[in-house]
Amino acid sequence: QGRKVVLYIRDVMGSLPKYHVVDCRTLRGMRNAGKYKRYVVTRRTDGEFLLNFADNLSRDNPETYRLDICKNCLWKELNLRYVYTPDAFPLADWFNAIDPGYAPPPTDALYGPKITPITRPISNYPPDWNLRSLQCRKNAEWKCEVCSIDLRLAPKFLHAHHLRGTGYNQPKDLQALCIGCHAEQPSHYMKHLPDYLEFMELHGDTWKQLTSN
Ligand SMILES: [Zn+2]
Ligand SMILES: [Zn+2]
Ligand SMILES: [Zn+2]
Known part of the structure; x- marks a missing residue:
């Protein structure tokens, strides 16, 4: 038990x-x-x-x-x-509840509870990812590189997207994308995220106009 x-x-x-x-x-x-x-x-x-x-x-x-x-x-x-x-x-x-028949899943090899969900290092990302992401978005002048929407006043909606996967983090491997365009990338399931819904509410009309051409 x-x-x-x-x-x-x-x-x-x-x-x-x-x-x-x-x-x-x-x-x-x-x-x-x-x-x-x-x-x-x-x-x-x-x-x-x-x-x-x-x-x-x-x-x-x-x-x-x-x-x-x-x-x-x-x-x-x-x-x-x-x-x-x-x-x-x-x-x-x-x-x-006390449950005498309970057998937990094996956890020896897993993170936690000592290494908690908070302290576990983020998988796959370089330690200076935040800086690289910032640099990418700065270089793009806080505009989406697909639809050009200007997000300098709402920078949280601008992401640094990995063009070649999360293992590649050089400036040429990153692209600044608004969350609207980011969610359209293959296997990026972001449309249920609170940030996505907020972006669509605040900037959805602009975004649709920019991407309709
Ligand atoms: Zn299960
Ligand atoms: Zn965009
Ligand atoms: Zn991405």
Whole structure:
């Protein structure tokens, strides 16, 4: 019988991850694929999770998001398919309940709880990423390099996009993109982000006009 833990992937590309509470099929699959190290362990049980979005400036000021529980955990392992929907699993109650049959997912190789979701180093990014990102956006005079929208008064909506992937961080590998254009890049799932929605509300008309030609 182990102590209860919650696992999730903290560094994401835009689509919200699920959290896991038992060693479900998804976790076993990630272990087999050699991707298990992407998970962090948390003991926070209020349903809010700290996330970092790749390419997103808010990674300097991590934000919390409400996440759903993994369906493999909820349906197959906990057998609670018809009891709770994934967005309404009572995490704190489950966490505090004594559960003699509980076997936690293996956490030895994972970050946390000593290295917390806050202190874990960001994967893939050079330590001076913030400076490189700033330089890229400065060089572009705080304008999007695709649609030219001027964001010097709203710099958080201007991102430094990796043209060749996150392993390449030279000035020529980075492009300043407004969050609107950034979200249109392949496998950048950003359209549900609070920043994206705010950008569309404040600048959506301008952006649509600029990108319609
Ligand atoms: Zn799961
Ligand atoms: Zn743009
Ligand atoms: Zn990007």
